[in-house]
Amino acid sequence: MFDYVKMRPVEEHVISKAIINNALRLLDDIIQSDVVIVGAGPAGMTAAVYLARRGIKTLVVERRLSFGGGIGGGGILLPAIVVEEPANKILDDVGCKYEVYDEGVYVVSPAELIAKLASSAIDAGAKFILGVHVEDVVYREEEDKVKICGVVVQWTAIKLAQLHVDPIGIKSRVVVDATGHDAEVLRIVQKKIPKVRMRIPGESSMWASLGERLVVEYTGKVCEGLYVAGMAVATLHGLPRMGPIFGGMLLSGAKVAEEIAKELS
Numbered sequence: 001m002f003d004y005v006k007m008r009p010v011e012e013h014v015i016s017k018a019i020i021n022n023a024l025r026l027l028d029d030i031i032q033s034d035v036v037i038v039g040a041g042p043a044g045m046t047a048a049v050y051l052a053r054r055g056i057k058t059l060v061v062e063r064r065l066s067f068g069g070g071i072g073g074g075g076i077l078l079p080a081i082v083v084e085e086p087a088n089k090i091l092d093d094v095g096c097k098y099e100v101y102d103e104g105v106y107v108v109s110p111a112e113l114i115a116k117l118a119s120s121a122i123d124a125g126a127k128f129i130l131g132v133h134v135e136d137v138v139y140r141e142e143e144d145k146v147k148i149c150g151v152v153v154q155w156t157a158i159k160l161a162q163l164h165v166d167p168i169g170i171k172s173r174v175v176v177d178a179t180g181h182d183a184e185v186l187r188i189v190q191k192k193i194p195k196v197r198m199r200i201p202g203e204s205s206m207w208a209s210l211g212e213r214l215v216v217e218y219t220g221k222v223c224e225g226l227y228v229a230g231m232a233v234a235t236l237h238g239l240p241r242m243g244p245i246f247g248g249m250l251l252s253g254a255k256v257a258e259e260i261a262k263e264l265s
């Protein structure tokens, strides 16, 4: 039992100093990472699990103050999502329970999936910063070839307040666009670095099984330093959407981690 009477009194300035010291140490560390993943949805968090488990210095930046992206909405807000094989192996890997609904078709609690993906990534050593919006990329050009070398970030609160505050740059060997339907990083590159010749047709209408297969198939490198995973793959390649089935998102995250690990090794 706890001794509820003997709570240690902590002065306000001590609380503030503890936060400032720790947060600045973290920011100083992550400002140069191997991989920056933009978006803490199912694809981004799965990629973070498998990158960090390989010992790769991984940072996830998420504009909201919470994990999970589209997982939490379930299907029309009903608290269940579907995962198909072989993505159940990823559920096993992060310790997320599931029920068998049909052969090779599983039902998962959105809250548990969010929690298990996030805690597995953190336990493996990935760092998360919430409330941070990626508004630009850092790039270099050598011999006519563009390389993405990092991201430019701003606090989401500053963005929402529409204040003019200059952002800061984070250096990384690889950036992953895991921003979901909007494919925000790819759209930045399309708009600001025309030399990459990015064409973004946008996702197509629903065809669950085809969308799931093709999202995984087309997951991978977009140009030097830039990879894409999850729903952003459908946006980039004009693939069908799939609704509240998440095997493709998880496998896409695992695949992008595998490909990046090969490149960085």
Ligand code: 48H
Pocket: 038, 039, 040, 041, 042, 043, 044, 061, 062, 063, 064, 067, 068, 069, 070, 071, 132, 133, 134, 135, 178, 179, 180, 181, 182, 184, 185, 229, 230, 231, 232, 241, 242, 243, 244, 245, 246, 249
């Ligand atoms: C920082 C950003 C920025 C930014 C966005 O939407 P997500 O869940 O993306 P995926 O690809 O992991 O999963 C897609 C899935 O949730 C889904 O929507 C499906 C399967 N739909 C099928 C259908 O038919 O509709 O997560 C993306 C995350 C979110 O948390 C955003 O807040 C975040 O990225 N994000 N973070 N800077 N510029 N843009």
